[in-house]
Amino acid sequence: MNELKTAIIDIGSNTIRLVLYQYDKEEGLREIGNIKTVARLRTYLQPSGEMSDEGIQVLTETLLTFKAMLDDFEVTDVKAAATAAIRQATNRAKIITLMKEQTGIHIELLSEEEEAYYGFVAVAHSIGTKSAVTIDIGGGSTEITLFENKELQKSYSFPFGTVSLKQRFVKGEIMNSSEKKELIAFVKEQFKSLPWMQDIGLPIIAIGGSARNIAQIHQQKHAYPIASVHGYEMTKENLDELSMFLDNLSFNELKQLDGLSVDRADIIAPALEVFNVLMEVVDSKLFQITKKGLREGIIIQRILQTDKSAFDKYNVFEGNAKRLARQYGRTEKEVDYLTHLTDQLYRECCNLGYLQHHPKDMQLLAKAAKVFNIGEYIELSSASQHTFYLIANQSIDGLNHKERVKLALLASYKNKDYYQRFAAPFTEWMSREEYRKIRDFGALLKFVYALNVTKRKIVRTIKMLTKEDYVQLNIYVKHNAAAEKYQANRHKKHLERALKIPIKINFIEEGLNNYDN
Numbered sequence: 391m392n393e394l395k396t397a398i399i400d401i402g403s404n405t406i407r408l409v410l411y412q413y414d415k416e417e418g419l420r421e422i423g424n425i426k427t428v429a430r431l432r433t434y435l436q437p438s439g440e441m442s443d444e445g446i447q448v449l450t451e452t453l454l455t456f457k458a459m460l461d462d463f464e465v466t467d468v469k470a471a472a473t474a475a476i477r478q479a480t481n482r483a484k485i486i487t488l489m490k491e492q493t494g495i496h497i498e499l500l501s502e503e504e505e506a507y508y509g510f511v512a513v514a515h516s517i518g519t520k521s522a523v524t525i526d527i528g529g530g531s532t533e534i535t536l537f538e539n540k541e542l543q544k545s546y547s548f549p550f551g552t553v554s555l556k557q558r559f560v561k562g563e564i565m566n567s568s569e570k571k572e573l574i575a576f577v578k579e580q581f582k583s584l585p586w587m588q589d590i591g592l593p594i595i596a597i598g599g600s601a602r603n604i605a606q607i608h609q610q611k612h613a614y615p616i617a618s619v620h621g622y623e624m625t626k627e628n629l630d631e632l633s634m635f636l637d638n639l640s641f642n643e644l645k646q647l648d649g650l651s652v653d654r655a656d657i658i659a660p661a662l663e664v665f666n667v668l669m670e671v672v673d674s675k676l677f678q679i680t681k682k683g684l685r686e687g688i689i690i691q692r693i694l695q696t697d698k699s700a701f702d703k704y705n706v707f708e709g710n711a712k713r714l715a716r717q718y719g720r721t722e723k724e725v726d727y728l729t730h731l732t733d734q735l736y737r738e739c740c741n742l743g744y745l746q747h748h749p750k751d752m753q754l755l756a757k758a759a760k761v762f763n764i765g766e767y768i769e770l771s772s773a774s775q776h777t778f779y780l781i782a783n784q785s786i787d788g789l790n791h792k793e794r795v796k797l798a799l800l801a802s803y804k805n806k807d808y809y810q811r812f813a814a815p816f817t818e819w820m821s822r823e824e825y826r827k828i829r830d831f832g833a834l835l836k837f838v839y840a841l842n843v844t845k846r847k848i849v850r851t852i853k854m855l856t857k858e859d860y861v862q863l864n865i866y867v868k869h870n871a872a873a874e875k876y877q878a879n880r881h882k883k884h885l886e887r888a889l890k891i892p893i894k895i896n897f898i899e900e901g902l903n904n905y906d907n
Contacts, residue, residue: 391415391696396467397423397460398685399453401497403432403475403529404553404657405599406449408456409685410463413693415700418713419686423463427452428653431475432530432553439480446485453493470497471688473505474530474551502547506533508687509597514540514703515690516682516787517595517621523587523672526597526683527664529553529657534668536587540703544586550577552600552657555664563641565659570637577664581671593676594669597683599654600661605679606649607658608632615815620681620785621794626669629677633662681785707788711760714786718767725760727847731838732759738854739834742861744889755831758800762835765802778802778812792819796828803832805884830888837885840877841865848874850900860892871897 394413400406410423429452434445453470460468470489476482477499486497500508509526520540526533530551536544550558559565559573582588596604605619608628636659639647644655654661669677693700702709715725732755740747765776781798789797795816803809809829817825841849851866863882867874875897886893 391693391700394467394689394693395465396469396689397463397465398688399456399468399470399495400685401431401449401470401472401476403473403531403551404428404430405529405653406431406452406456407685408459410465411685411689413689415697416713416716418710419689419693423459425456425459427455430529430553432551433557435475435479439478441475441479441481441485446488449485450489450492453489453495457493457495468495469688470495471684472497472499473684474528474549477502478530478549502531502533503545505531505684506535506545506547507542508684508691509533510535510537510542510545510687511691512682512684512687513537513595513597513680514542515701515706516686517678517680518706518788518790518793519593519595519678522593522595522678523590523668523674524595524597525601525665525668527551527600527661528598532664534581534584534587536590536592544584546584548580550580552654552661552664555660556657560656560660563656564644567637570659570663573660574663574667577667578671581668587672589671589673591673591675593678594665594672594674595678595680596665597680599651600658601665601679602681603650603654603658604629604632604662604665607636607647608649610647610649611635616791616795617783618681618785619679620787621790622679623790623792624677624679625675626666626677629662629666629669633659633666636662678790682787705788707757707786708760710787711757715761715764718764718780720761720764720767723847724842724845728762728838728842729756729759731841731849731852732756732835734852735834735838738852739889742854742856744861744891745830751827751831754796754800755835758797758831758835759838761797762801762839774802774804774808795819796824799828800832800835803829803836803884806887833884833888837878837881840881841874843877844873857894860894861889863893863895865895865897867897867899870899 392415397408397410399408406427406429408425409421411419412422413419429448431445434442436442476485479485482499490496509524513524521538524535528551530553532548532551534546535542555573559569602619605622608624645652650658690701712722712725736755739745761781763773763777765780766773768776778798781801782795786794799813802812809832848867848869848871849865850868853864855862878895882893882895
């Protein structure tokens with residue numbers, strides 16, 4: 391599959407959402423539209439188990455509105471997927487038939503296993519974590535999966551969610567302390583019924599709107615310096631602190647809270663306690679958030695059925711890095727070439743003892759080489775600023791936020807002053823050694839980038855020779871390299887500072903006489 395323009399209608403227990411996607415083999419999967427309606431279908435389930443006529447009418451009107459929007463976007467490839475609210479309704483067959491007759495939209499009712507599986511697929515292809523427990527808490531159900539080395543091991547769907555928990559345990563608009571204790575005891579008993587996730591110590595990866603809102607509240611509360619929640623990480627202590635903070639807010643204060651959607655003001659506390667209990671039962675030290683979930687899982691699985699190479703869950707960042715670079719005007723050949731030159735120079739520096747060889751350092755440099763200076767696509771004179779902002783402030787699959795900031799600092803390196811300015815809000819995120827290493831690696835990447843300033847890929851080989859009081863850098867080229875010679879000499883001072891030794895550059899045009907610089 392090379393191209394696809396499609397829409398997913400996700401009919402959940404709390405919200406009904408229409409999301410439009412565009413997939414291109416070169417550009418990857420992009421979200422191009424997102425419309426949400428807070429329907430709370432779970433509240434229309436009657437004691438008999440049937441969904442009331444009022445609930446069916448809410449669903450009908452929502453789907454008709456979405457159908458009109460699909461016409462506006464000229465999208466005809468549509469998949470409507472329903473989860474717990476419709477699944478738990480005893481008149482679900484009637485509802486699906488009515489929706490087809492009245493709106494023309496066929497609803498596919500997902501089983502509990504399918505809902506859990508699609509969530510896993512989305513996580514595995516968007517988060518770098520190799521093994522984890524995932525949780526997707528909706529309005530009427532909670533899906534848990536366990537995966538190891540990106541392979542699904544176990545899954546389970548609990549018949550409770552934020553809306554149903556509120557209905558069962560909370561009498562007013564928000565929980566009081568006794569209701570909170572009862573809810574926690576109930577959820578803990580439910581989770582402890584699954585022996586395969588007890589005390590396994592793996593990270594928790596949370597899917598869905600409640601998880602995103604919790605991350606947003608935490609970011610707002612701590613004046614977080616970068617954007618997006620995908621890849622955001624919290625600890626059990628962070629969740630406990632947030633729980634105490636929310637306990638002290640009135641319902642009106644919750645509705646005004648930055649980072650929290652108004653429609654989740656009454657259900658955010660139950661969701662947070664579910665996450666807290668899961669962290670305790672799993673004995674997890676890390677709570678990660680993904681913005682990808684059921685909808686993305688459905689589309690990714692569909693694309694993989696026709697093109698198994700479209701996504702690589704074992705190397706999540708690598709594929710996305712090339713797509714990111716291409717988005718800003720860089721070809722795959724250029725990306726591979728810059729990575730190759732970076733690897734050469736790094737190994738030469740290590741061979742002579744100017745840098746200490748480490749596989750993780752090589753991986754970090756290779757990642758940064760793929761996106762170095764992509765901000766020049768916007769404006770050459772301010773490429774460094776644009777590069778840092780673009781990388782630091784957008785979701786990048788396969789990276790957590792600390793990794794993203796390190797990548798942004800490396801890929802945007804211009805000089806020591808700019809580096810200090812960009813790094814200032816993040817000095818607590820890294821040790822002094824990491825701070826210096828990223829700065830020095832940035833200088834190395836800047837020098838490598840200078841060796842391809844004309845985009846001709848004329849440098850074949852880089853060799854370093856130790857002289858008495860300097861390093862001779864032999865650059866073997868296949869054509870005249872006047873522009874590369876100029877840029878390399880301009881930027882060698884950064885490399886000299888990083889390696890702590892003077893450098894003399896010798897460009898060697900193969901087959902001709904050598905000339906010194």
